[in-house]
Amino acid sequence: MIQVKDVSKIYKTGDIETIALDKVSFSIKKGEFVAIMGPSGSGKSTLMHILGALDTPTSGEYTLDGESVESLSDDELANIRNRKIGFVFQSFNLLPRTSALQNVILPMMYAGVPKAERLKIAEKYLDMVGLSDRMNHTPAQLSGGQQQRVAIARSLVLNPSIILADEPTGNIASAQADEIMDIFKKLNKEGHTIIMITHEPDIAEHAKRTIYVKDGKIVN
Amino acid sequence: MEFSEVIQEAINTLTVNKLRTFLATLGIVIGIGSVIALISLGQGTQKSVENQIQSLGSNLLTVSPGSSRGGFVQGGAGSATTLTYEDAKAITTSSQITTINNVSPELSRRTQVTASGNNTNTQVIGATSIYSEVHKVSISSGNFLTQYDIDGQAKVAVLGPQVVTDLFGEGTNPVGSSIRISGQSFRVIGVTVSKGGTGFQNQDDVIYVPITTAQKSLFGTTSLTSIAVQAKSEEVMVQAQDEVGYLLLERHRLSDPTQADFSIFSQNDILNTASSVTGTFTALLSGIAAISLVVGGIGIMNIMLVTVTERTREIGLRKALGAKKKNIITQFLIESIILTFAGGIIGMAIGILASIIISKVISLPFSISFGSIILAIGVSGAIGILFGWYPAKKASDLQPIEALRYE
Numbered sequence A: 001m002i003q004v005k006d007v008s009k010i011y012k013t014g015d016i017e018t019i020a021l022d023k024v025s026f027s028i029k030k031g032e033f034v035a036i037m038g039p040s041g042s043g044k045s046t047l048m049h050i051l052g053a054l055d056t057p058t059s060g061e062y063t064l065d066g067e068s069v070e071s072l073s074d075d076e077l078a079n080i081r082n083r084k085i086g087f088v089f090q091s092f093n094l095l096p097r098t099s100a101l102q103n104v105i106l107p108m109m110y111a112g113v114p115k116a117e118r119l120k121i122a123e124k125y126l127d128m129v130g131l132s133d134r135m136n137h138t139p140a141q142l143s144g145g146q147q148q149r150v151a152i153a154r155s156l157v158l159n160p161s162i163i164l165a166d167e168p169t170g171n172i173a174s175a176q177a178d179e180i181m182d183i184f185k186k187l188n189k190e191g192h193t194i195i196m197i198t199h200e201p202d203i204a205e206h207a208k209r210t211i212y213v214k215d216g217k218i219v220n
Numbered sequence B: 001m002e003f004s005e006v007i008q009e010a011i012n013t014l015t016v017n018k019l020r021t022f023l024a025t026l027g028i029v030i031g032i033g034s035v036i037a038l039i040s041l042g043q044g045t046q047k048s049v050e051n052q053i054q055s056l057g058s059n060l061l062t063v064s065p066g067s068s069r070g071g072f073v074q075g076g077a078g079s080a081t082t083l084t085y086e087d088a089k090a091i092t093t094s095s096q097i098t099t100i101n102n103v104s105p106e107l108s109r110r111t112q113v114t115a116s117g118n119n120t121n122t123q124v125i126g127a128t129s130i131y132s133e134v135h136k137v138s139i140s141s142g143n144f145l146t147q148y149d150i151d152g153q154a155k156v157a158v159l160g161p162q163v164v165t166d167l168f169g170e171g172t173n174p175v176g177s178s179i180r181i182s183g184q185s186f187r188v189i190g191v192t193v194s195k196g197g198t199g200f201q202n203q204d205d206v207i208y209v210p211i212t213t214a215q216k217s218l219f220g221t222t223s224l225t226s227i228a229v230q231a232k233s234e235e236v237m238v239q240a241q242d243e244v245g246y247l248l249l250e251r252h253r254l255s256d257p258t259q260a261d262f263s264i265f266s267q268n269d270i271l272n273t274a275s276s277v278t279g280t281f282t283a284l285l286s287g288i289a290a291i292s293l294v295v296g297g298i299g300i301m302n303i304m305l306v307t308v309t310e311r312t313r314e315i316g317l318r319k320a321l322g323a324k325k326k327n328i329i330t331q332f333l334i335e336s337i338i339l340t341f342a343g344g345i346i347g348m349a350i351g352i353l354a355s356i357i358i359s360k361v362i363s364l365p366f367s368i369s370f371g372s373i374i375l376a377i378g379v380s381g382a383i384g385i386l387f388g389w390y391p392a393k394k395a396s397d398l399q400p401i402e403a404l405r406y407e
Helices: A044-051 A074-084 A100-111 A115-128 A144-156 A174-189 B003-016 B018-055 B085-093 B147-151 B161-168 B211-218 B234-251 B267-310 B312-320 B325-361 B370-396 B400-405
Strands: A002-013 A016-028 A033-037 A059-064 A085-088 A162-166 A193-198 A209-214 A217-219 B060-065 B100-115 B118-127 B139-142 B156-159 B178-181 B184-192 B206-210 B226-231 B262-266
Touching (some): A002 A044, A016 A044, A016 A217, A033 A174, A044 A193, A074 A085, A074 A100, A074 B312, A085 A144, A100 A115, A100 A144, A115 A144, A144 A174, B003 B018, B003 B325, B018 B267, B018 B325, B085 B100, B085 B226, B085 B234, B100 B161, B100 B211, B100 B234, B118 B161, B147 B211, B226 B234, B262 B267, B267 B312, B267 B325, B267 B370, B312 B325, B325 B370
Parallel strands (some): A033 A193, A033 A209, A085 A162, A162 A193
Antiparallel strands (some): A002 A016, A209 A217, B100 B118, B100 B226, B156 B206
């Protein structure tokens, strides 16, 4: 479902070229639970940005659901991010002063889901992550683990092809981190494809497969 | 995303920091408020001037002695002594004149008047019986001057209400009393109805005496200060002006109209001059007020740029979740339009309130035009778009990764 072929990303600062990704190739099938591991500066964040359609590769091909992503316009990329990718960030990235429910509804607003439907879908997913009693709480009124569960609910509402989690437990106490990993495992069992970026080996263990990145290359 | 939701979200964002929102709109409030107030006061002044001029009588031509063109050295209007009672009579009787109803010869001067120990300096107008009809003067008690008074050079006077107040005290009826004008005794035969007017000429502070008495007994002259000519209708004003002009040129033995020793104005000429003067002032003042609108707009732009920088992460997140450029532009543009629009509405309310109060205080008619309301709403909205565009564009151009990384 995901095919990355000879993808390179080169950043230019003046005359100096930094190679963040060097001809990386791999593929991920539907329903997989993959961890991408590597030390900081290894290029795993760059890889995540490309997988998440937040950035485009300098060269190479990235195919998502049979669609070539590398040469799309800004608005087309926005569409891909909206429909096909569910993001879970390390720092949760919820809108402050906005209820959990409204945060979960946000991607559906950009997708043009009818108003009545949005509410039903948002409630369903908040219920799934065990927050049906905290829908009207703002992020400030929720614990780190609860905020991340809101973010997971938000990533699911448009039924994306992949859930892309960037250090999802990085800012969470370890007991709550296990809850988060349980949710990912449950989602994976239900058939969701999950790609998780982490530098913690014990978190990576939850995944079924691990891709190691070092110096912009995949190592095995 | 429905439009109502965009607006709701913008309002929610703006109410988070109420003081900042208030200060940001203040410039627009002051700008729109002063433009509205000044336009309203300008229109009030114009209306007041128009009312006053119209109350002098419509379709009226005024013939004044002295050239309207003048030479290098020009005497004050009315200082020449080229118009005579005979000229007025000629206009009335000439067969060349076909478009004129009434002719009112007038001789007016300021002079000292005393009665029952009080004295005042007022305008004494020598007039004929037709004056009251031509100038729409009504009588509240007694009578106006009659042809009998004119023919007999009677020492009778009709007083304006201001003169009555000055000489006899408010609310008294002086008809039958006597007053002294320039030391000569006159019998009061009537009092006119108040015409109001405080501006350049108070029509209540006058005394009417027979023109013949004024010429021979009071001022010792044969000349007139003006002849008011009432045309049959407004449509024949130009023709009437020509007829009177050529008749007087002939009588004064002048062949070249540019050498005329008199000038003829219509009420419209005076009205137009007055209107253009007040119009220029209104435009000038509104222009100055409009500068504060530009300053207000820059204030909005400044605050929106700060907002965009502050909310870089939010913008990045929205883009990551699927917001397109136009979604971000709309969001920030709507915020700035709401800011300026709210400022415009508040400013309009304050401007109207201020002009109501000011027009009360200086007793002008209050006037607010539909146009200036549309202007306020339109301009404030336009300022929102104009000054909000750049910050909104800047927000929408942010790269999602850069924005998400921003701390």
